Amino acid sequence: MLADPLAPLLALADVQSAVTSAREAADAAMRHRALRRQGGAVAAEVSLRSAVASAALAGHGYDREQVRAGVVTDPVVQGCLRVASALPSLAETWVKAPRQVLARLHVLAFRGAVxxxxLGHPVAGFSAGSRLDALASLVAGGTSAPPLVLAAVVHGELLTLRPFAGEPGVVARAAARLTLMSSGFDPRGLIAPEIGHLAREPECVGAAGAFATGTPDGVRSWLRHCFTAVSLGASALTEAAEETWTAPQG
Structure with missing residues (x-):
């Protein structure tokens, strides 16, 4: 039996404790009372905020209320909105056909922008197909690592490999979200790490570069950043839930 390729990551300093901390933050946020009565409204708000954050990370930042009002026609913003809306319908397919879903995400994200x-095809001269296949194998059940670890690796690898035309983060962030959703960590897609990545954007850029080096310290830096982004996404869920919450009458 082949060894789990992600198992060594759990032995990196502070990684296991950071996984536990992020898991606890997400669990606490998903127990908010608003999710029992206004779960659909909260999910819609998180979807909007995640799309706005992802677009901003791609260099297309706009005021959230302008996006909500429908006055922003920027094709990347519109692509991020399409991606965010499609994630629930793609979660089940993600673990069965990861490369197919990646192609679909790219079409949704960059229609009108590339x-x-x-659309949906690796860039000309893409030479890391075997590495992308290995990543797809991990998503399809090739690891028993915690979902948070796998999602961070998916995100980091797609940023590094840049398989598609356009800014790679939009698809990479969506794939990481799908990993958390399909694994059962966040089945309703209520945690938006994009918000955390944006809140700590300089750290995000630096940690992604460190991950690309492949060194243990570089990978550890990226994992820790991604876990922090999940915790910040949990805080954003609580904020959205509080704003949505309407106390029952009577």
């Missing part, structure tokens, strides 16, 4: 003949 040439049509590049």
């Amino acid at each position: 040439p049509a003949d590049q």
Whole structure:
């Protein structure tokens, strides 16, 4: 039997404790009372905020209320909104056909932003197909690592490999979300790490670069950043739930 390729990551300093901390933050946020009565409204608000944050990380930042009002026509913003809306319907397929879902995410994200003949296809000269296949194998059940670890690796690898045209983070962040959803960590897609990545954007950029080096310290830096982003996403869920909450009458 082959060894789990992600198992060594749990032995890196402070990684296991950071996984536990992020898991606890997410669990606490998902117990908010608003999710029992206004769960749909909260989920819609999180979806909007995640899309706005992802677009901003891609260099297309806009005021959230302008996006909510529908006055922002920027194709990348519109793509991020499409991606956020599609995630629940793609979660089940993600673990069965990861590369198919990645192609679909790229089409959703960059329709109108990159040439049509590049949508859903690896960029010309892409030479890391075997590495992308290995990542797909992990998503399809090739690891028993905690979902948080796998999601961070998925995110970091897609940023590093840049398989598609356009800013790679939009698809990478969506794939990380799908990993958390399909694993059961966040089945309703209520935790938006994009919000945490944006809140600590300089750290996000630096940690992604460190991950790309492949060194233990670089990978550890990225994992810790991603777990922090999940915790911040949990705080954002609580904030959205509080704003949505309406006390029952009577």
